Amino acid sequence: MIKEKNKLEEINMLNDAMFKALFRSMEARDMVASFLSSITGIEKEILKNADYQGGELPKKKIKEKGKTSDIIVKIEDNHRIILEMNQYRGDKIFEKNMSYAFSIASETVLTGTKKYPAVILINIDNFNAFGTKEGILNFKIRDEYGHIETDQYHSIHLVLENIVNNKYNIDEEVRKIAILLKKKNLKEMEEEFKGDEKYMAAIRKIEDLSTDPNFVGYYDIEEARKQDLEDMKATGFRIGHEEGKKQGIEQGQKNKQMEIARNLLKFGMKTEDISKATGLSIDEIKKLD
Numbered sequence: 001m002i003k004e005k006n007k008l009e010e011i012n013m014l015n016d017a018m019f020k021a022l023f024r025s026m027e028a029r030d031m032v033a034s035f036l037s038s039i040t041g042i043e044k045e046i047l048k049n050a051d052y053q054g055g056e057l058p059k060k061k062i063k064e065k066g067k068t069s070d071i072i073v074k075i076e077d078n079h080r081i082i083l084e085m086n087q088y089r090g091d092k093i094f095e096k097n098m099s100y101a102f103s104i105a106s107e108t109v110l111t112g113t114k115k116y117p118a119v120i121l122i123n124i125d126n127f128n129a130f131g132t133k134e135g136i137l138n139f140k141i142r143d144e145y146g147h148i149e150t151d152q153y154h155s156i157h158l159v160l161e162n163i164v165n166n167k168y169n170i171d172e173e174v175r176k177i178a179i180l181l182k183k184k185n186l187k188e189m190e191e192e193f194k195g196d197e198k199y200m201a202a203i204r205k206i207e208d209l210s211t212d213p214n215f216v217g218y219y220d221i222e223e224a225r226k227q228d229l230e231d232m233k234a235t236g237f238r239i240g241h242e243e244g245k246k247q248g249i250e251q252g253q254k255n256k257q258m259e260i261a262r263n264l265l266k267f268g269m270k271t272e273d274i275s276k277a278t279g280l281s282i283d284e285i286k287k288l289d
Contacts, residue, residue: 008210014087027205030198038173135163
């Protein structure tokens with residue numbers, strides 16, 4: 001019998017251990033396949049039968065440090081979907097995720113595959129890095145005229161807060177996933193999804209995980225990392241506040257907007273749209289290119 005103290009009373013669905021265990025499980029496969037089908041347009045049955053793996057990436061050098069994506073979904077014809085749970089806005093997190101996606105694409109090409117793979121990177125963001133009111137952002141590589149250069153790489157960002165709070169123009173399957181990820185305990189989940197069998201099957205898996213002492217150990221390690229990051233963030237804020245007195249808080253904010261603008265340029269967003277999103281002038285953005 002599982003001791004009650006081993007049960008997770010409050011559940012952080014954004015915890016890396018929980019996200020990976022649930023989204024790779026067979027119990028949640030129907031739910032995850034429905035969600036991915038809505039986002040990508042790929043048939044649900046294909047996604048249900050795909051291979052859901054941990055995201056260990058190949059090393060280019062023998063001594064290179066190992067890299068991992070959260071989840072890699074391997075589909076027929078060497079197509080891949082990469083799922084990244086971005087609970088915190090870390091340093092260059094989007095660039096890191098994008099480099100992982102390109103690493104997977106290049107790996108398949110190097111193996112001698114005749115057909116080039118299509119890689120879709122789905123970032124699930126627990127923050128609004130782009131300062132947008134949209135819930136779903138789609139980015140493709142474009143040329144200087146705004147034309148799509150290739151269909152081999154596609155990046156999608158899901159802004160959780162916007163999806164949960166926006167009642168319009170959000171696909172129902174995407175909204176339900178966002179709502180589930182923001183819930184904090186099993187009772188809330190059961191009340192929200194009562195009668196929805198594919199979600200109830202996933203919730204039963206969450207309950208199993210929450211009472212599994214081995215899983216709870218991994219979960220607690222991730223939560224400890226979360227606390228460390230929050231402590232570092234608080235320390236950084238204090239240091240940044242003191243530094244702001246010397247250098248000016250406005251410049252710090254502008255630097256953040258410039259960083260966002262650089263990322264948007266990489267994704268091929270138009271200069272005028274970046275200006276509206278960041279508040280930077282068109283001339284300032286052009287200097288970043």
